[in-house]
Amino acid sequence: MEELTYRDAVARGIAQEMARDQSVVFLGEDIASAGGVFKTTGGLLERFGPKRVRDTPISEQAIVGAAVGAAMTGLRPIAEIMFSDFLAVCWDIVANEMAKMRYMTNGQVTMPVVIRTANGAGSRFGAQHSQSVENWAMMVPGLKVVAPSTPADVIGLLAAAVRDPDPVLFFEHKSLYGTKGLVPEDTLVDQLGKAKVLRQGSDVTLAALAAMVPRALAAAERLASEHGVSATVVDVRSLVPLDTATLLREIQHTGR
Template sequence: MTVMNYRKAIAEGIGRALRSDQRVVFLGEDVGAAGGAFKSTVGLYEEFGPDRVWDTPISEQAIVGAAMGAAMTGLRPIAEIMFTDFLGVCWDMVANQVAKARYMSGGQLEVPLVIRAHGGAGLGFGAQHSQTWENLLMSIPGIKVAAPSTPRDVIGLLAAAVADPDPVILLEHKALFDAKEDVPDEPFLEPLGSASIRRTGDDLTLVALSAMVPVAVQAAATLEAEHGISAEVIDLRSVTPTDTATLLQSVERTSRLMTVEENPRPCGWGAEIASIVAEEGFTFLDAPIQRVTSANVPVPFAANLEHATIPNADTVVKAVLSYS
């Protein structure tokens, strides 16, 4: 085991993929010689060189398109989109091309690529550099979508994504870069579509994703210590596929469900989770499902406004207290 932060785990995960599979290539803006806009890819260019690690022009359509063409012809590309928001620049590639090639070709084309992007609010980047788009991506059939909340999952989910025959989008969160954790030195993977129970509890289930996982864990600790409420925290980890079994088993025990989402409320990923539980676990519930979400606004710049936009442990605690 080695203690590693989330930022370092990104480079570690990509390095492990490049080391273990010669088909893997890595491309993106400033990912090579510069070590990444967030220094999350430091050392890769030095170790693997320009034939494996490719600095691209500022051309998101070309980045994803090139990764797609390479994936269709025998390689396993990992493409970095610097900010999740920039997926908007290449939305056609993601939503119309990568996601649909296998289906439209009747299974002839395979697109085993990984697209990684840094997303999320809380750091003062403003409205065009702070979004989380798991909700948009999960509505597109043909792609898998995951969002690691810990260093171990950064490495493990990336390993699973690279090994997967389908296109996988991994959304990393900028606010988690300094989170530390022991990670195994030997190869491992965390399967896509498998949620992780971060804290066990009996009174209610909090389901969270990415940077909302530590928020939910912190809220659960406060609820236990100050209010005697025992909350279970499920880290969904991937939205496509969705681990409905873990969710339903938890709600069967706790009888209450609250989602903690960093996205505007309309059509957030939690709405789909609520729908699944309402349909398949209605009889488990003792109270209506609740959702804690970001405000339905573009992410504002001023610190107080931004912090008021996204859920934090206090807002989750308050929501639980008014719910219970």
């Protein structure tokens, strides 16, 4: 095991999949020589070269449009939208093209696109750079929605997203980039649509996502130490597909 920051786990997760599969390419604003605006993609250009790690113009429509075209021709693109708020600029392509392509072609065309994006508030960015927009994607049939809370889940869920035949929106909460966690040193592949029980309790179930997961764990500790309340904590991890079986089981166990 090694300790990684959430930020470094992003780079390792992308590198793991690019090393495994030559069809995986990566594109976005300032992701190559600059290493990403949040410094999540350092070293990828040097390792994989400019043909597979491509800086783009400041155009979300161009980034997502290029990713859709690349996927239609057999590549597996990872596209970065710098802030999730900017998905509004390219939402027509995401919701009306990318999400529907496989169904409109009766499976003749698959759409293995991953859109990574920094999400959420708490980092003193402006109002147009601080929203949590997972709900936008949850309403569109054909899109999968993932939001990891730990470095290990970043790597494992990103691998699952890249290998999935459908488009996945991969939300990285900005306030988590500096957090640390232990990660196995070998290849890490997780499964979309699986929640994770982080703490088992008997009185109440707390379900949390992304940056709220460490807060839920802290709340559970406080409930136990100050009030004698035993709380289960479930990291939802994947909103679409949603692991209703795990959530309902844990809620049934505590009754709350």
